[in-house]
Amino acid sequence: MMQTRIYQKETNRNIPKLLKESLRDLNKSRFLAFQLAKRDITAQYRQSYLGILWAFAPPLATAFVWMFLNSSGTVKITDTGVPYPVYVFAGTLLWSIITASITSPIQSTNSGKGIMSKINFPKEALIMSGILKLLFNTSIKVILLFIFLFSYGVGLSWGLLLFPFAMLGAILIGNTIGLLLTPIGMLYTDVSKIIGFSMQFLMYVTPVVYSIPETGVMRTVMQYNPLTPIVVVGRNLALGIPLEYTTYFLIIFGASIPLFLLALVFYRISIPIFVERLSA
Amino acid sequence: MEQETTSQINKDVTEPKETLVEVTGLSKKFCKDLKTSLWYGVQDLVSGYSGNKEKRELRPKEFWAVKDISFTLKRGECLGLIGHNGAGKSTLLKILNGLINPDEGKVVMRGRVSALIELGAGFNPILSGRENIYNNGAILGFTRKEIDSKVEEIIDFAEIREFIDMPVQNYSSGMKVRLGFAVAAQMEPDVLIIDEVLAVGDLGFVLKCFKKIDTILPNTAIVFVSHSMPMVSRICNQIILLEKGVVKFQGQNVSSGIDLYYNKFSTNENSQIVFSDNSIELKKAWVDGVVPSNNIYHILWGNTIDLKFKIQNKNLSKIPYISLAIYDKEQRGIAEVLPENQDLKTIENQDEITFTFQLKNIYLSKGIYNITFTASEDFGFNVYYKTHKAISIQIEHDKQIWTPFLMDSKTIDVRWC
Structure with a gap:
């Protein structure tokens, strides 16, 4: 039986049906997503001598800055219970994963803009290829984390087995936020700028480079900040220290699954609208 | 004359000629100002999420890019879409291809739809021709297995075996188009949408492209956009002449449509x-x-x-x-x-x-x-x-021909010998 497509002004509002189509396209476009990710990664490394160094340079740089601030006594950081360099690197690494995950959907969609206005292909592949690229970059960063763990004598713990789960959580939650912002972010470049801008500040109300203070306003803010459990759970698993904020983490993780699916549906509805506005 | 014989051949290939494309009352509006357009985009996002059933009126700074177009296309037929730059041809193609939604009317497309609108989509300039065959193929909807089995054929069709492992950024524009077309030519569509893409490339390649189109034409419904009237008259059996988004001519009489198109140019200039x-x-x-x-x-x-x-x-x-x-x-x-x-x-x-x-x-x-x-x-x-x-x-003269001269000739003898 031949496939029939109908295009008309009314958008289909049947969310379960749209979701089914979206997931079907997601499944159908596995090869395309893989190919796009492979294309971007190979191209990126082929034109570079330092190659994968660039994947972990930013979190490493932030970590070094704070290690220096701490060791020189410029900033007094309360004892974290583990060697500070490991603590701060684990933090900045998780933070860089969250940041990259939030920007990934807009970035991937933007890079596919040229093709989107010419060829009809499953756009979900763009999101998927963004996630694949994130997974690739993340695994490189994790190797560096292992090096830190060993060289500062923290060693391996059973919690490390659950660490991938925490990272997947970071990627999923970040992607959900990013994907929800994509429709409006494709129309206005302000959205990407605002994301980049606010992530710089949000880092200081999240226990990335220092732990949650015992008292004060900062403690309250950090406790409510939904990014806190991602960083804390991820780091505690990696360093083998007792878990905190596990319930909050599970709630956010659980909530982001349906939200992600909903965002996929919105994304699907929005694509013709921004293709029309940006390539007329 | 030529067209009639081709359509007779088509009849033999596929007996029941099913309708593959149905377009009824299609309209699309665009906005002249970017800032306003983006804001309308936000409004459309919101109304899109809530179903968007109301009749569309023109908002300030908007105009109809395509207005009230209807046609049907059966397997084996080719519709030529002609008109000046900005007449709405590409907009219409984008709607047919499902890239943007219409503001009025309805499009029904049956079967596999392929579009030759941009060749070599997804090429990365740094990667080699061979790697880019996979990138482009994936975007056109091929599976890895399909590309694996067709990659040698693609390289031969593009005639660039010698340079296939060179970065695409060092290719000439003609070579890129060749490679892109070679990948696209592997598609077996029921409906094919062609925008003016074959203009680049040398004569040999253009001829090759047309040979390919000729072979798929009997089993395909084609929508063909071109500014080259000899090409249109060669492959199309019906025509739509668009002007400012509105149909000025529509019908099976391809040559009258083309005449009208030419007349639009002939009257606007004096010596x-x-x-x-x-x-x-x-x-x-x-x-x-x-x-x-x-x-x-x-x-x-x-x-x-x-x-x-x-x-x-x-x-x-x-x-x-x-x-x-x-x-x-x-x-x-x-x-x-x-x-x-x-x-x-x-x-x-x-x-x-x-x-x-x-x-x-x-x-x-x-x-x-x-x-x-x-x-x-x-x-x-x-x-x-x-x-x-x-x-x-x-x-x-009563005969429409596409060569500049019609010689004065007559039969002077026919005999059996």
């Missing part, structure tokens, strides 16, 4: 002086004994006509040598006219003289032609004055 050293001036040019309509002289095929040119001398001492050239609607030079017995006598300043040149038995084929007038010291030497479209003529 143009391309060179003059102010030594003479062409005062008037006409065809003797014929009354022009819309500045065009209608002439029956095979007739003999007298062309008259009246010039005024400014500062020449002898009569200039006159030559004429005939151009067709696409500005291709078709013929030269070098009148015999020109006597280049001496003349005085301000003298007005009229030349009469006879063109015997005009065997130009049906259509509009422009005559360029050139005055020079002698044949091919020291041009004084040159003007395009000094006279426009329309040759009338």
Whole structure:
């Protein structure tokens, strides 16, 4: 039986049906997503001598800055219970994963803009290829984390087995936020700028480079900040220290699954609208 | 004539010719201002999430890019979409391809839809041709296995085996198009949408592309956008002429549609002086004994006509040598006219003289032609004055052909031997 497509002004509002189509396209476009990710990664490394160094340079740089601030006594950081360099690197690494995950959907969609206005292909592949690229970059960063763990004598713990789960959580939650912002972010470049801008500040109300203070306003803010459990759970698993904020983490993780699916549906509805506005 | 025979062949290939494309009352509006357009985009996002059932009216700064278009296309048929730049052709294609949603009307597409709108989509300039075959193929919807099995065929079709492992950024534009088309040619669509993509590439490749299109045409419904009328007349069996988003002509009579398209260009320009050293001036040019309509002289095929040119001398001492050239609607030079017995006598300043040149038995084929007038010291030497479209003529004949000449011929003998 031949496939029939109908295009008309009314958008289909049947969310379960749209979701089914979206997931079907997601499944159908596995090869395309893989190919796009492979294309971007190979191209990126082929034109570079330092190659994968660039994947972990930013979190490493932030970590070094704070290690220096701490060791020189410029900033007094309360004892974290583990060697500070490991603590701060684990933090900045998780933070860089969250940041990259939030920007990934807009970035991937933007890079596919040229093709989107010419060829009809499953756009979900763009999101998927963004996630694949994130997974690739993340695994490189994790190797560096292992090096830190060993060289500062923290060693391996059973919690490390659950660490991938925490990272997947970071990627999923970040992607959900990013994907929800994509429709409006494709129309206005302000959205990407605002994301980049606010992530710089949000880092200081999240226990990335220092732990949650015992008292004060900062403690309250950090406790409510939904990014806190991602960083804390991820780091505690990696360093083998007792878990905190596990319930909050599970709630956010659980909530982001349906939200992600909903965002996929919105994304699907929005694509013709921004293709029309940006390539007329 | 040719088209009828092809469609007869089609009948034999697929007996039940199912309708693959149905377009009814299709309209699309666009916004002239980016900031407003983006804001409308936000509004559309919101109304999109809530179903968007209301009738669409034009909002401020909007216009109809495509208005009320309907057609159906069966397997084996080819629709030519022609019109000026900005007539709405590409917008229509984008709606057919499902890239943007219509504001009114409905499109039903049956079967696999492929579009040759941009060749080589997804190419990364740094990667090699071979790697990019996979990138492009994936975007066009091939599986890895399909590409694996077709990659050698693609390389051969593109004729770039020698350079296949070189980065695509070092390819010439023609090579990129070849590679892109070679990948796209592997598709087996039910509906094929072609935008003006075949223009690049050398002649050999363009011929190859058309051979490929000819082979898939019987099993496919094609929507073909082109500015090349010979191409349109060659493959299309129905035509839509768009102007400012509105249908100006629609039907099976491809040649009348093309004539109308050409007429849109012919009336908007008068004669143009391309060179003059102010030594003479062409005062008037006409065809003797014929009354022009819309500045065009209608002439029956095979007739003999007298062309008259009246010039005024400014500062020449002898009569200039006159030559004429005939151009067709696409500005291709078709013929030269070098009148015999020109006597280049001496003349005085301000003298007005009229030349009469006879063109015997005009065997130009049906259509509009422009005559360029050139005055020079002698044949091919020291041009004084040159003007395009000094006279426009329309040759009338019942046969529509796409070569510039229809020779005067007859059968003189048929025998069994």
